[in-house]
Structures are given as structure tokens and as C-alpha cells.
């Protein structure tokens with residue numbers, strides 16, 4: 001039999017009754033009833049009932065559930081309650097046999113823990129809850145690209161193998177590069193800033209790497225980041241871009257992914273806007289009121305953010321952080337140089353994004369590098385671009401995996417990443 005399907009299951013309608021179709025998919029269920037066999041066939045788009053009778057049924061033999069099959073048959077009316085038509089099989093070919101028993105139950109009747117599912121991720125994708133998460137992830141990416149393109153951002157791809165750190169020395173993976181030391185990029189920070197001198201507004205959606213020995217539901221060693229950088233914008237402008245992007249993602253998936261929301265058992269609620277914008281100083285005051293021993297200049301610990309998150313559920317911006325807590329490329333506020341033009345986008349206690357206005361004066365950048373014990377000599381290629389007409393610019397980076405957890409209401413980023421990488425997991 002040919003391998004080419006005539007239709008996806010979702011394309012079948014009662015108008016095709018009497019017509020021959022060729023379907024391809026996996027046997028989700030199989031019931032032998034005397035002279036007949038009922039097969040539930042699933043493909044990526046849906047499920048159909050196949051009925052097998054007569055000689056074909058007599059010669060059917062053993063077929064394990066979850067085997068891949070091609071079915072040629074005729075669409076006909078049905079008495080089944082769950083279907084509006086069925087397919088009377090004329091030919092069935094098992095094109096990919098599945099073993100029995102399988103290591104996990106893809107229908108999800110027998111629940112497996114996340115580690116077991118991740119060990120068999122490809123098979124887990126036949127679980128409709130898991131498949132729906134990754135369909136949603138696709139639509140999130142589609143929405144992000146659409147909105148950013150409408151806002152005149154151009155998609156770029158920067159190198160992931162680099163010669164010096166983009167975010168300072170911490171958490172760097174190093175590798176041998178033909179006898180030299182190379183690193184895996186922690187972010188596209190320096191390259192995206194450089195691109196503003198010609199392309200003005202750029203974005204990148206790529207994987208980046210952090211040698212973070214963290215065992216939490218929100219840290220991975222390889223994560224997907226959505227990054228933007230825009231010339232002639234201040235941090236308030238790129239916060240507006242971020243806010244409208246998040247709102248659009250929620251709107252787009254809430255409207256276009258009804259089936260996926262049903263499968264996951266979670267309704268996507270579009271957040272109200274504008275998002276609250278609170279300052280770091282306000283947070284310190286709030287924490288002090290709650291009896292926390294914290295002073296201006298201290299970094300906010302997870303325990304602090306949990307308190308702030310309780311006071312401000314949902315999305316909010318936490319802005320104007322002290323300069324000393326921010327990376328070398330962040331610019332100070334004119335009216336108070338101890339404060340930075342920076343922000344984090346929070347979802348409760350969870351940090352989704354950070355960004356800010358950048359220093360665009362090369363000399364100041366050099367001074368800041370030294371202040372942070374970084375060697376300007378390591379950044380010569382970057383620093384020289386600041387002599388070529390560097391415009392004022394701002395941007396942010398947002399963890400796609402973390403954004404996905406807020407969208408579908410799960411706690412662990414591993415649920416929304418195909419093959420997560422963390423200190424304990426390097427395969428499959």
C-alpha cells in the first residue's frame with residue numbers, strides 16, 4: 001500500500017460518506033467482537049473509528065495497540081455514539097509495530113511520573129495532554145513572531161559558540177574548540193545590542209546555556225529565550241512591547257487553542273492590563289512591613305519574591321533596581337545614578353524576563369566592566385562597535401519555558417520542554 005494519506009482525520013466529514021480514503025496513524029484502542037474488530041485510530045489531528053469485517057477481519061492477526069498503521073477504506077454512516085461516521089476498512093497495513101507492553105501508557109490511563117515520561121518522551125507525545133502542551137508552544141511561538149514582526153522587529157540568529165562571556169563569568173559552560181577555550185552563549189546580549197546599529201529593532205528566539213547547578217522547577221541548563229533589542233527606545237518603551245506581547249500570546253492561544261485547553265484541563269485567561277509597575281524601593285518597604293530583615297541594595301531572595309508575589313498576584317513589572325545588582329551593560333537613571341533603568345517582568349514570585357536601557361557610551365561601558373571585575377580586553381570586539389555610531393537602545397530577554405508554565409498552569413518547566421537539560425539529565 002502507498003504511504004501517502006489522502007486525509008488527516010480532522011479533514012473527514014459526512015460529505016465524504018461513500019468515498020474511499022487512506023488514513024495513517026496509531027491504534028489507540030482495539031476491540032474484537034466476534035466477526036468484527038473496532039479500531040480507534042489516532043493521528044495528530046484527531047481520532048476515527050475503523051470497522052474491520054469479513055475476510056480482512058479473519059486475516060487480521062495480532063496487532064498491538066500503538067502500532068503505526070495505514071488504513072484504506074470507505075467512509076460510512078455509524079451507529080456509534082462518539083462518532084458521526086466510521087471507516088469500513090478495505091486494507092490495513094501495519095507499517096510500524098509497537099512492542100507490548102510499552103514502557104509508559106500513552107493514553108494516560110496509567111499515570112507515569114515526569115521522569116519516566118521524560119525518559120520516553122517521544123512516546124509521551126501520543127498522550128494528548130502532552131501533545132497539546134507542545135501544540136500550544138507552537139502557537140505561542142507563532143504569536144510572538146507575528147506580534148514582533150508587526151512591531152517592525154527583524155528576527156536574527158546569533159552564535160551559540162562564543163569566545164567570551166555575554167553575561168559575565170558566572171554559569172559558563174566551556175568547551176575545547178580546536179585547542180582554544182570556547183563557551184556556550186548564556187544569552188545573545190552583546191550581539192543583539194550590536195545589531196541595533198544597522199537593523200534598529202531585532203529579536204531572537206533561540207536556546208541558550210547556563211551552567212547552573214539548580215534543582216528547581218524553573219531552572220534548566222539549556223533554555224529557550226525570547227530576546228529583543230531596539231534602538232531609540234527607553235526601558236519604558238520595551239516594557240510596553242513586552243506587555244503587549246504577553247497579552248497577545250494569551251489572547252491568541254485562548255481563542256485559537258480550545259481543543260488543547262480542553263485536553264490540558266486548563267482555561268487560558270487573558271490577563272488584565274496595564275500590568276502593575278512597582279519599584280524595587282517599594283518592594284523593600286513592603287518586605288520591611290512584613291518583618292523581613294532586608295535593606296536597600298540587597299538582592300531579593302526567593303523567599304522575598306514569594307512575599308511580593310503574594311501581594312501582587314499575576315503579572316507585574318519590578319523596576320528601577322540598584323545599579324550594583326545589575327549587569328555591566330545596564331544604564332543608570334539620570335536623576336539618581338545609584339538606580340538603574342531596568343526591570344523584571346514577574347508572574348507572582350516567578351521571574352519571567354529582565355531587561356533595561358543599555359549603556360551606549362563605550363567609555364562608560366569599559367569603566368563598568370572594570371567595576372564588575374571583568375576584563376575589557378575580553379570585550380574588544382564588542383567595545384569597538386560602540387565607536388561606530390551606537391544608538392541609545394533597550395531590550396529584554398524572556399524565558400519561553402517559564403512563560404509557557406504560566407500559560408498552562410504548571411509548576412515545572414520540564415513539562416513544557418521536549419528534552420529538558422538539567423544537572424541530572426543529559427539524555428534522551
Ligand code: AMO
Pocket residue numbers: 167186187188189210212218219220221222223225227228351352353354355356395396397398399400401402
Ligand atoms: P536573565 O539572565 O535575567 O537576563 O535571563 C532572562 C530570562 O531568561 C530566563 N532564564 C532561564 N530560564 C530557565 N532556566 C534558566 N537557567 C534560566 N536563566 C534565565 C528567565 C529570565 O528572566 N541578557 C539579559 C536579558 C536582557 O537584559 O536583555 C538576560 O539574559 O525567564
